[in-house]
Amino acid sequence: MTFPTVPPAIEPAELTWHDGLPESTQLGGNYFSHRNELEALRYVLSEHGDLPTRFAAVPHAGSFVVAQTGFGTGLNFLATWQAWQNHGPSHAATLHFVCAEPCPFTPQDLKKALLAWPGLRDFSDELIANYPPLIRGTHRLLLDGGRVRLTLFFGDVQVAFDALCFQADAWFLTECASAENPEAWLETTITRVGKHSKPGTTLATPFAGERAWRLLNAAGFRTQTSNGFMGKRDLLSGVFQPDKVSLTTANEARPPTPSVSVIGAGIAGCSLANNLARRGYAVTLIDSADEAGSAASGNVQGALYVKLGVEFNHQTELALSALTFSQRYYAPYRDQYWHPTGLLQLAWNASEQDRHRRFIARNQYPEDVLRAVTQPEAERLTGAGLESGGLWFPGSGWLKPGELCKSLALHPGILRVYGFSVSQITADDGSWRVSGTDPSVAGIRADQVVICAGHLSPQLIPGSGKYRFKAIRGQVTHVPESL
Ligand SMILES: Cc1cc2nc3c(=O)[nH]c(=O)nc-3n(C[C@H](O)[C@H](O)[C@H](O)COP(=O)(O)OP(=O)(O)OC[C@H]3O[C@@H](n4cnc5c(N)ncnc54)[C@H](O)[C@@H]3O)c2cc1C
Structure with missing residues (x-):
């Protein structure tokens, strides 16, 4: 049957x-x-x-x-x-x-x-x-x-x-x-x-x-x-x-737009700039810092992680599509910036255990995407002493986001403008003018502008009062290797 x-x-x-x-x-x-x-x-x-x-x-x-x-x-x-x-x-x-x-x-x-x-x-x-x-x-x-x-x-x-x-x-x-x-x-x-x-x-x-x-x-x-x-x-x-x-x-049916300014050289801006440059667009990558990957994307390690909804709805579908895309996208950087070690989401308390149970009961995921693991199996997979099982994502792992940003930004089709703090974006005669906080430095013109300034993006979006934004704090703990 x-x-x-x-x-x-x-x-x-x-x-x-x-x-x-x-x-x-x-x-x-x-x-x-x-x-x-x-x-x-x-x-x-x-x-x-x-x-x-x-x-x-x-x-x-x-x-x-x-x-x-x-x-x-x-x-x-x-x-x-x-x-x-x-x-x-x-x-x-x-x-x-x-x-x-x-x-x-x-x-x-x-x-x-x-x-x-x-x-x-x-x-x-x-x-x-x-x-x-x-x-x-x-x-x-x-x-x-x-x-x-x-x-x-x-x-x-x-x-x-x-x-x-x-x-x-x-x-x-x-x-x-x-x-x-x-x-x-x-x-x-x-x-x-x-x-x-x-x-x-x-x-x-x-x-x-x-x-x-x-x-x-x-x-x-x-x-x-x-x-x-x-x-x-x-x-x-x-x-x-x-x-x-x-x-x-x-x-x-319009012809493609040739010039794009990307504001922000974090993982979002660098990935986009690299993608556009590979397609042949003239890209200017702007950042207030002196190098790429200096803000939230500057962490030593970032886990390739997604918390999938218990309900399989459009949001879950998008998150899942992005997860599997990222796993393919980072594959060429394996062992350099990308380490597909597998990733464990622990069911670390009663509420998470209940969530995992409902998630597994309602959905069917192929095992190459994720599967539920018991506590002994989780210990075997990670080599660490653990108090619970969880969800195991065999194709996930961790990234060196800051180093990847620097590498992506080096594409020869990208003009890098670092140390330029954007204060304003204005429409100007059919294109955009990106102005900096330093009035002695000329603004940058582009046919299209993409704002990838992380949690500072709302300040740059013309008329951003219409949208609701929320900054979310991240946390990392650095542990000595000897522990
Ligand atoms: C401590 C911590 C731990 C995290 N851990 C994880 C994790 O394990 N896994 C995970 O998936 N996510 C994690 N995150 C979240 C993740 O790091 C961010 O979602 C991601 O890096 C955001 O990338 P971004 O390119 O959008 O923004 P950012 O990396 O913040 O880049 C924005 C860039 O815009 C520039 N900029 C801003 N304003 C201006 C301006 N006016 N003019 C010019 N340049 C400007 C900044 O200098 C910066 O370089 C963590 C975040 C933090 C803070």
């Missing part, structure tokens, strides 16, 4: 294997119809949407967004990533692949399935190393040094496309493994595809029937049907040419 999966865990794809290729029992069909699938995909990429040429034309600091219903084995994503590597511009630009998968593969099944494509080995190894745990919600993967970003939503496709904010340049519309009513699924999905498209967005789909054609045309796509490649089903492709261009669509 099988029990239903309780959130935040998600039911993985049920598979059977034939000749090393996976078949979905939910979908009742193959993920790959034959081993020429990759060739067929490359044909779709170049002939239906001309992606190689459009990749090459992405401007500096720009991005190209490919969206897909379903992730499956990730083969479409890997083929797109490879095409981006071969044809994308040599300057800083980003491929962003967005997709939702209601029945994700387990990491073991993904690894097994992708063995069929040895030519994609470098890409699939990196994907597998970054593949998120099977929990519902949004997972952001930074690949290829941040040149490729994968937003992978585990859960219902419609929920994903209602929640996610993006405008696609190209769509792959694939079948849904879990749709109970495929006809209704197609209709609601195509409505959402239209909402996330802009004039010129292309689409390719194996739904080549009359119904898909009608729905896509009603959504604003001008479509054509072509023969399938190497025995594949016929293909329907199209270009989004809506009669009316909505204001949102027109606004979101």
Whole structure:
């Protein structure tokens, strides 16, 4: 007897294997119809949407967004990533692949399935190393040094496309493994595809029937049907040419903003500045101190820690997504600034023990995220004498936040302005002017300003009286090593 999966865990794809290729029992069909699938995909990429040429034309600091219903084995994503590597511009630009998968593969099944494509080995190894745990919600993967970003939503496709904010340049519309009513699924999905498209967005789909054609045309796509490649089903492709261009669509199609000032060189400001610089933005990182990581982020150690809610609600989902993202984000700094030793949250008093009991009873977390441990097990894992058990997070650990800040701020695309205490931010002729407390020093202009000044942020936000802020005190105890 099988029990239903309780959130935040998600039911993985049920598979059977034939000749090393996976078949979905939910979908009742193959993920790959034959081993020429990759060739067929490359044909779709170049002939239906001309992606190689459009990749090459992405401007500096720009991005190209490919969206897909379903992730499956990730083969479409890997083929797109490879095409981006071969044809994308040599300057800083980003491929962003967005997709939702209601029945994700387990990491073991993904690894097994992708063995069929040895030519994609470098890409699939990196994907597998970054593949998120099977929990519902949004997972952001930074690949290829941040040149490729994968937003992978585990859960219902419609929920994903209602929640996610993006405008696609190209769509792959694939079948849904879990749709109970495929006809209704197609209709609601195509409505959402239209909402996330802009004039010129292309689409390719194996739904080549009359119904898909009608729905896509009603959504604003001008479509054509072509023969399938190497025995594949016929293909329907199209270009989004809506009669009316909505204001949102027109606004979101703006070119990227080139200059950004980030105020505050703590972990928030340095991570953001580094991220923007990798994308090709001109970034100025400003701090009143003489170096990065000098305030709250200057601690010798910071535990990568989250207190998850007993209820699995939006706030818990965000915290969980941030926790697993951070674990992936810090992985390249392992043993340098990042020490994934595992982390124990102790149930140290009666109220915490009660909270942990309720938390475990109501939720189901995969063991690679967390599990409840008894007092003897907690002692064994930590090597310390303890009075209680608790929650064990095997992928967490501790960070040297101050040193990481300094390292992140060294990106050559970041202009560092230290010893500059910001007193005011004013709108000035379509951009922002950041002025310092020293009137003899000229202000700094930027198209966009991001305030990452920690607990001092409220003082800098124009009109901040509208928002409620609360500073929270932290505490560390330094213990001699000899103890
Ligand atoms: C003692 C202590 C222990 C903690 N332990 C943990 C832990 O174990 N795990 C954890 O996750 N969190 C911990 N925290 C919380 C965590 O350290 C902070 O949430 C985090 O460091 C905040 O980073 P930040 O970049 O937002 O702010 P900060 O690191 O404070 O950076 C803000 C920067 O803005 C600059 N700035 C401010 N005003 C101006 C201005 N007007 N002009 C120019 N520059 C300005 C400051 O100089 C500073 O460098 C702890 C906090 C403390 C204090």
